[in-house]
Amino acid sequence: MDPREEAGGSQRDAAADAGDPGVSPGRRRGLRWSEAAWLxxxxxxGIVQIVRAQWFDxxxxxxxxxALGADAAGLMPRFRSRVRPGLRRLIAGAAMFGAAMCVAPRHRGWMxxxxxxxxxxxxxxxxxxxDGPPVTPWSRGLQRLAIAWSxxxxxxxxxxxxxxILGRVEPRLQWFALSDLVDPLVSSIPGRVLFIAAWVAAGVFLVRRGRRP
Structure with a gap:
């Protein structure tokens, strides 16, 4: 899709959210190809988890x-939030979640x-x-970063x-999922703390990035 069309769509969405009389808020729109691909x-x-009989996952x-499909199609309501914590509160909250993960037993309900x-x-x-800031198109640097992470x-x-698939074809052999490869790291206390710290730090960054244009 032409980046100019993406930018125009974002600006129209922002105008609708801001109450522009020329744009009806909450209107339905089609999915962009990138949104459809991620969905x-x-x-x-999710289907693979069903095949694996991992019902919770x-x-x-x-x-x-x-939820994401409904939001991308304009079907989800926009909740007006009064809570906009600053960086210090975000870090404090993330630290609380991280500490709880460090003490919670792995592969249990508490975790x-x-x-x-x-x-x-x-x-x-x-x-x-x-009532947030208007949405602006992503910069080229942010687009490249998104592509790299994708x-x-x-x-x-x-x-x-x-x-x-290989485990189903050759069940007698041992195959390693990513969780199996990371398991030696998180099985030790220092490795577990380091992994959780990186995880919550990435979460703080993404929350802050998602709340600004």
Whole structure:
């Protein structure tokens, strides 16, 4: 799609959110190809989880697909949030979630609950606000960064899918998912703390980036 069309769509969306009389807020629009591609990837991951009989993981991915698809189509309401914490409060909140993850037992309900709570909080803070700043097109540098991360994430998904397929074809052999490769690092206390610290730091960065144009 022409970048000028992307920019025009973003500006029209921002005008609708700001109450421009010439644009109807909350109108429906078609999915951009990039949005449809990511929704298809998330849907494929959810289907793979169903095949693996990982029902909780499948439900998480499919719910995310529904929510993002509805938001991209203009069907989700824009919640007016009064909570806009600064950097210090974001860091303090992230540190609390990180500390809870460090003490929670792995692969248990408490760990899942903390991760879900952190994700819901980040989503609420980063969700577009009707009284927020107008949306501007991404810079070329940000576009290149998004493409680079997209390539990394898709490569990781393909690796996971390949290991799953090979495990079904040759179950007698040992195949390594990404979690198996990272497990030696997070099995030790220093490695676990380092991994969680990097994870929450990335979350703080993404929340701050998602709340500004």
């Amino acid at each position: 298809a990837i998330l849907m494929a991951i 499948a439900a998480v991915f499919l719910v995310v697909v529904l 899942a609950a903390v991760v879900i709570a952190a994700g819901v909080t980040a989503l609420a803070l980063a969700w577009p606000q009707p 390539v990394i994430l898709v490569a990781g998904c393909l690796w996971e899918l390949l290991q799953f």
